[in-house]
Amino acid sequence: MASVFSHALVAYTIKKVANVSLNPIKLSLLAIFCAVIPDADVIMFQFGYSYEHPLGHRGFTHSILFAFLLAFLVRIIFYRKVKFFSKLGMTLCIVFFLATISHGLLDALTNGGKGVGFFIPFDDTRYFFPWRPILVSPIGAARFFSEWGLRVLQSEALFIGIPCGIVLVLRIFLKKKTT
Numbered sequence: 001m002a003s004v005f006s007h008a009l010v011a012y013t014i015k016k017v018a019n020v021s022l023n024p025i026k027l028s029l030l031a032i033f034c035a036v037i038p039d040a041d042v043i044m045f046q047f048g049y050s051y052e053h054p055l056g057h058r059g060f061t062h063s064i065l066f067a068f069l070l071a072f073l074v075r076i077i078f079y080r081k082v083k084f085f086s087k088l089g090m091t092l093c094i095v096f097f098l099a100t101i102s103h104g105l106l107d108a109l110t111n112g113g114k115g116v117g118f119f120i121p122f123d124d125t126r127y128f129f130p131w132r133p134i135l136v137s138p139i140g141a142a143r144f145f146s147e148w149g150l151r152v153l154q155s156e157a158l159f160i161g162i163p164c165g166i167v168l169v170l171r172i173f174l175k176k177k178t179t
Contacts, residue, residue: 003152007032007106013168020088033074038103042057044057054120054121064118065122067101109129112135113136134152
C-alpha cells in the first residue's frame, strides 16, 4: 500500500481541483477520510480473514463499489442540505468517489502485496497496474518509521508528491489566468 501521507495528499489535490466553495477544512478532512479509510480493512486479519479473502486487505474496501457507496454515504451524512442532483451535490459525490478510489489506484501502483480487488463483490480477482514504481509501505507505525519507511516516502515523493504538486501549481496558474 501507499502510505497514509500519499493517500491524504492525493485526496487534498482532488478536493482543490474540484474548487468547491464550501467549508474547505471540512471538505478536506472528509476527502482525506475517504482516501485513507480503505486500509481499515487490516482489522480483518484480527478476525481470521486472510489477505486473499474478499474482506481481506485490499479487498472490498478498495473496490469501485465501496468507493461509490462511501462517497454517497459521506455526501448524505455531511451535506444533507445540498440538493442531491444539483451541480454542487454531484460534485461532492465525485470528489468523495475519486478520493476513495484513488486509494486502490495508488495501491495498484505499488511493488508489493497481492493486488487490489477493484471489482469485488462481482469478481474476486486482484489487480496491479503493469507499471509499479511505488515502494509498498510497511503495515504498522513501528515498521513505517524505519529505513524502509524512508525509502517508501522517497518513492512516493517522486511518483505521487511531484505530480500532485504540479497539478496544484497548474490549478493556481490557471485560476489566475481566468480571473
